[in-house]
Amino acid sequence: MANLFRVDNQVAVIIGGAGGIGQALGAGLAEYGAKVVIADVKGAEEGAAEIRGRFKTSNAVGMQFDITDEKSVAALKDRVVSTFGTVDILVNSQGINKKFLATEFPVSDWDIMFDINVRGTMLTCREFGKVMVERKKGKVINLSSVRGVRATAWSGNEGYSASKAAIDMITRSLASEWAPYKINVNAIGPSTIATPFSQKTLEDPEKLKRFLASCPLGRVGQPIDIVGACIFLASPASDFVTGQILYLDGGLTAIG
Ligand SMILES: NC(=O)c1ccc[n+]([C@@H]2O[C@H](COP(=O)([O-])OP(=O)(O)OC[C@H]3O[C@@H](n4cnc5c(N)ncnc54)[C@H](O)[C@@H]3O)[C@@H](O)[C@H]2O)c1
Numbered sequence: 001m002a003n004l005f006r007v008d009n010q011v012a013v014i015i016g017g018a019g020g021i022g023q024a025l026g027a028g029l030a031e032y033g034a035k036v037v038i039a040d041v042k043g044a045e046e047g048a049a050e051i052r053g054r055f056k057t058s059n060a061v062g063m064q065f066d067i068t069d070e071k072s073v074a075a076l077k078d079r080v081v082s083t084f085g086t087v088d089i090l091v092n093s094q095g096i097n098k099k100f101l102a103t104e105f106p107v108s109d110w111d112i113m114f115d116i117n118v119r120g121t122m123l124t125c126r127e128f129g130k131v132m133v134e135r136k137k138g139k140v141i142n143l144s145s146v147r148g149v150r151a152t153a154w155s156g157n158e159g160y161s162a163s164k165a166a167i168d169m170i171t172r173s174l175a176s177e178w179a180p181y182k183i184n185v186n187a188i189g190p191s192t193i194a195t196p197f198s199q200k201t202l203e204d205p206e207k208l209k210r211f212l213a214s215c216p217l218g219r220v221g222q223p224i225d226i227v228g229a230c231i232f233l234a235s236p237a238s239d240f241v242t243g244q245i246l247y248l249d250g251g252l253t254a255i256g
Helices: 022-029 044-052 070-084 109-134 158-181 196-203 205-213 224-234
Strands: 011-015 033-038 060-065 088-090 136-142 184-188 247-248
Touching: 011 022, 011 070, 022 033, 022 044, 022 088, 022 196, 022 224, 033 070, 044 060, 060 070, 070 109, 088 109, 088 224, 088 247, 109 136, 109 158, 109 184, 136 158, 136 224, 158 184, 184 224, 196 205, 205 224, 224 247
Parallel strands: 011 033, 011 088, 033 060, 088 136, 136 184, 184 247
Antiparallel strands: none
């Protein structure tokens, strides 16, 4: 039982791994024994170097790629397999949010958000899923959001919320399709977490006050608040858990 949460020698690919949450998840998985790939459109090598510096036993590597480019995603999968031999854990922690009033939403912004958040999640699942299906083994963890199930009292969130609801259904559908292959597919739905992604909200006293009023625990989350759930979903502790969205939200969805 002591090893229930260990991921020793498991190969974990963190997409968006140089981001605020991705970096914390990469470090957490490395600390619990995984071989970590930090995959990102920017900062991948720096992100991996940071993990190697913190955990001397880690052989984390950085791989730069662009999730909006289908060939680049396939090439990333090939690089991971040629470097580490396989993939056991896929974490989709990439994402962007572009807010506009519904009457003003530029379609190009809608498209890039869906390319990165939704199409990107499906592409990495497709490519790394090929390896997992063949081996009949795998753990997929998608970063969703409370916004996949709760609209905001303020304007401009249609695109982001819709993209996260799509990620929820990709998660449930893949959990069903890949259950015969012993691949667990789950998602994590955070509320506001202090990263570059949420900087504008956190710097605006009105927006911060509004968020804190919606959160029973009365504080902004930190990237470390996501790590335990990720290790759980990546480890044998979650072998009977699939198709779930786990809300790490300080209680926001409990009262919303
Ligand atoms: N921070 C929050 O408040 C919050 C709340 C709920 C959900 N989330 C979700 O968590 C995930 C991680 O968020 P974060 O706070 O770490 O954001 P972040 O902005 O710090 O990191 C996102 C990462 O995605 C990468 N990325 C963007 N475009 C890419 C592309 N084309 N190809 C490859 N990588 C690309 C970025 O370079 C960045 O490193 C996202 O899916 C986000 O929607 C965040």
